[in-house]
Amino acid sequence: ELKVEQNPLFLSMQEGKNYTIYCNYSTTSDRLYWYRQDPGKSLESLFVLLSNGAVKQEGRLMASLDTKARLSTLHITAAVHDLSATYFCAVDMKTSGSRLTFGEGTQLTVNP
Amino acid sequence: DTGVSQDPRHKITKRGQNVTFRCDPISEHNRLYWYRQTLGQGPEFLTYFQNEAQLEKSRLLSDRFSAERPKGSFSTLEIQRTEQGDSAMYLCASSLGLGLAGGNEQFFGPGTRLTVL
Numbered sequence: 001e002l003k004v005e006q007n008p009l010f011l012s013m014q015e016g017k018n019y020t021i022y023c024n025y026s027t028t029s030d031r032l033y034w035y036r037q038d039p040g041k042s043l044e045s046l047f048v049l050l051s052n053g054a055v056k057q058e059g060r061l062m063a064s065l066d067t068k069a070r071l072s073t074l075h076i077t078a079a080v081h082d083l084s085a086t087y088f089c090a091v092d093m094k095t096s097g098s099r100l101t102f103g104e105g106t107q108l109t110v111n112p
Numbered sequence: 113d114t115g116v117s118q119d120p121r122h123k124i125t126k127r128g129q130n131v132t133f134r135c136d137p138i139s140e141h142n143r144l145y146w147y148r149q150t151l152g153q154g155p156e157f158l159t160y161f162q163n164e165a166q167l168e169k170s171r172l173l174s175d176r177f178s179a180e181r182p183k184g185s186f187s188t189l190e191i192q193r194t195e196q197g198d199s200a201m202y203l204c205a206s207s208l209g210l211g212l213a214g215g216n217e218q219f220f221g222p223g224t225r226l227t228v229l
Contacts, residue, residue, distance in 0.1 A: 004154075031215060031216065033217065033218075035220075041222070042203060042220045042221060042222045042223050043155070043203070043205075043220040044220075045217055045218070045219060045220075048215045048217045050215050088154050088155075090154070092216055098143075098207070098209065098216035099145060099157040099160055099168065100145075100147075100155070100157065100205075100218060101157070102154030102155050102156070103154055104152075104153060104154055105152075105153070105154050
């Protein structure tokens with residue numbers, strides 16, 4: 001059974017600081033997704049990582065994928081309050097219609 | 113707006129009643145997924161359709177749950193004899209289903225929040 005673990009689960013940081021969220025998964029998969037969820041809202045797609053070594057950046061967020069280590073990172077640079085949200089990584093199972101298995105989420109709070 | 117839409121957005125029902133939710137995917141997407149999310153957790157897969165065919169169901173989907181996608185467009189999720197444990201956000205997502213080589217980015221609807229009293 002595929003398991004996806006994120007850490008930390010809760011992250012409180014000051015504006016202007018940098019931090020990294022980690023996502024580990026238990027079985028082989030080459031496709032990893034990052035989503036953002038604001039309270040009471042649905043999920044917004046942030047990044048799609050399709051191969052080993054993939055790196056994508058959008059604004060203050062950068063995501064990378066190491067399939068050999070079964071690890072993805074979401075790096076936050078110079079955080080701003082607007083980044084406060086819950087971030088989920090998700091992995092799809094090649095043999096299972098690409099349904100997504102999600103991590104527990106990292107609740108990020110950026111304080112002024 | 114051509115995103116995924118869901119109806120209703122909120123549903124409050126009494127235990128034992130039946131409820132039905134609707135999802136309209138992005139029009140050119142042939143895959144449609146249902147997930148359930150409880151407070152503080154990530155979404156959990158329930159079932160998915162490729163066009164009108166329901167290809168996989170999670171063990172989470174008890175006999176009280178049924179989903180359809182009659183013409184390969186919109187989908188419905190029905191829960192019979194609701195229980196308090198069914199209270200959750202029910203999310204629908206759709207994708208192009210590009211196959212193993214390509215990504216299968218799923219786009220989520222706003223969700224239906226179900227409260228069972």
